[in-house]
Amino acid sequence: MRISYDSVYKLLFSEPTVVAHLISGFLSPAVDAALNFSAEECVSASFVSDALQQRHSDVIWRLCHSDGALSLYLVIEFQSTIDAHMALRMTTYTALLSQQLVKQRKAAGSSWLAPIIALVIYTGKAPWTGAIDTRQLFDVTTPQLAEFCPSQRYVLLDQQAVVAHLDGCSNSLSGNLVALIFRLAQYSDREVLLHWLGKLIEHPSLQAEDSLRRSFAQWLKRALLPNWLKHYDDDIWRPLVELSEVYNMLAAEKKLWQVWQEQDHQAGRAEGRTESQLRIARNLLLQTNFSDERIAFITELSVKQISALRF
Known part of the structure; x- marks a missing residue:
């Protein structure tokens, strides 16, 4: 909300x-x-x-x-x-x-x-x-x-x-x-937002203060993300507690948006799209603690495909 x-x-x-x-x-x-x-x-x-x-x-x-x-x-x-x-x-x-x-x-x-x-x-x-x-x-x-x-x-x-x-x-x-x-x-440009969000995550004060980091995470999730993302789902973003998780999720959304926008103009590349989805899923498995269900929702792969990537 x-x-x-x-x-x-x-x-x-x-x-x-x-x-x-x-x-x-x-x-x-x-x-x-x-x-x-x-x-x-x-x-x-x-x-x-x-x-x-x-x-x-x-x-x-x-x-x-x-x-x-x-x-x-x-x-x-x-x-x-x-x-x-x-x-x-x-x-x-x-x-x-x-x-x-x-x-x-x-x-x-x-x-x-x-x-x-x-x-x-x-x-x-x-x-x-x-x-x-x-x-x-x-x-x-x-x-x-x-x-x-x-x-x-x-x-x-x-x-x-x-x-x-x-x-x-x-x-x-x-x-x-x-x-x-x-x-x-x-700002509204995704590249610029990710740049300044990266600066925020690396800020020494946020590295040292848990309360401050949590306050910024709440601000990002509840006030900024609904403006940034065309399809915002509170159930997906609400469980995220750390700023780094928000950043990784936003970066993944950015990659998906770019890949799918390009493929909307180039039909017949379903295989390429699947490979991009798998690559993003692997990155999320390495960089976050997201559940298989959440990663499946982001990448539009099946939960079975995500589970298979863990092994």
Whole structure:
């Protein structure tokens, strides 16, 4: 079953390593240098105002400064559609978070509030047109009244625009996990997808962190593959746990697609097709732990033929 990008992005951006790459690659160098990534905490993204109205943001992180003197909060919201009043929504989230922090600081005997960075990650196709600052939402005809309009800015990462920028510059952030996420979500060419998926699988962070690897596997299976594959079968892909299994299966699908597309234009080559199917089946037997039934489904060979290849 396909699920929304927003839901799986919440899973990915709840991983400390992904947030570290987000800050180092896409926020200002000064912010990156001031933070101590060993002291991160994902906090509740639900608020209840004094009027008992409940609000939900997507992901909130508490990050500690290197000297430990002050914290910084990062509020992340995921959008697949344009919201003209997004700045107002982000103001609501940061205001409610600040009210929550006031109560905590009073209990701790302190009055200082931590800075809050509001960040919107937009995954839609149309260029983002929403106001970035709440001040842009007010109709002020008298310049003297402008100072009375509340100002709250948020950082916008338009996924499509980010990838276009990365493709056009020398500093392409090829080792940045968030850049890899954006690229895999944007590209549609199979060769390019397999290239960047290979980079993701080989990434040192994913090699070292089981939880991170599982989160990426879920994202690939549930959000990306239904878009990539013309004939997506959830029963086939759901049991895959490792990224390498997803990669091998996708590579096999690619080979089959190429072979069968060519043979659609060249009748009478059934024998050649069978040989190609057998070659792909042998590769899957060597590179994966797939059952005979699953390999038979992929290659359109019989289970008996697959069993015979094991011996």
